[in-house]
Amino acid sequence: MTLLAAHSARRGLRRRHGNLVPIASACGLAAGAVALVAWLLWPTFEPEKSIDPTRLPVSVGGTLFNVPTRAVRIKVQRHSGPQERVDLSFLYPSLEVPEPSRHAGTDAPQQVVPPIDRIFVSLSAHHDSLAPDIRARTIYPRYLEKAATQGDDGLTMRAFRDGTPYSGEDLFMSGSPALVARCSRDAATPGTCMSERRIDGADLTFRFPRSWLAQWREVAAAMDRLTAQLRGPH
Structure with missing residues (x-):
């Protein structure tokens, strides 16, 4: 019984780790996409200095x-x-x-x-x-x-x-x-x-x-x- 219980526990642990991998991968891809969009939309010009109007x-x-x-x-x-x-x-x-x-x-x-x-x-x-x-x-x-x-x-x-x-x-x-x-x-x-x-x-x-x-x-x-x-x- 002890061997069977340990085997079942290892299988459950591997299953949980297997489920976490796709989730982590998806989060990483989403973060990368957000960073890419932010980099593309970030202004590349220097803002003009404020000039006192006439x-x-x-x-x-x-x-x-x-x-x-x-x-x-x-x-x-x-x-x-x-x-x-x-x-x-x-x-x-x-x-x-x-x-x-x-x-x-x-x-x-x-x-x-x-x-x-x-x-x-x-x-x-x-x-x-x-x-x-x-x-x-x-x-x-x-x-x-x-x-x-x-x-x-x-x-x-x-x-x-x-x-x-x-x-x-x-x-x-x-x-x-x-x-x-x-x-x-x-x-x-x-x-x-x-x-x-x-x-x-x-x-x-x-x-x-x-x-x-x-x-x-x-x-x-x-x-x-x-x-x-x-x-x-x-």
Whole structure:
């Protein structure tokens, strides 16, 4: 009985080994086939290096803008897609993009006096706040002096009263070409002007030196050109 049992055990072991061989062979063939397919499908080219695009499509307040990459002043804003605010700068009067400086790429706006040769533009979502043209018609007049100074070139100036939220500033307005600019007065630092306009869900805020108002028509035309360039085809 012992010999018969041992013989049966050896036969069973050989049978199990015989069954494992085809299974192992099939697994090996399958693994080889997968490896072959992966090798054939694996890309043989080197991926191109990322190149910073010349312009970035950004959406501010649901409004699409096409901004020059190197014009973006703050590093974290230098990407495409939806954004709450984008800060830009351009050379004036050429409106070319400034060359990178040692301050470029920082995560915060430059806390320095704006260069005299640059115009700054901020794109920001307005979230249904009061439109700039309505503010100029209904809010500013409450705080203005009654007297107005009419310039020979068609630009009207009215001073804001002392003790108002805009104390120390003047309002410049013209109908043709259209211009509304709120400007601080020259003091320890040169006065600066702010002019706003709304496009769909975004407000554009332009900032430039007050001294440029000596050629205000050229400044108004530059803001129109920048607005058209930033919108692009739409």
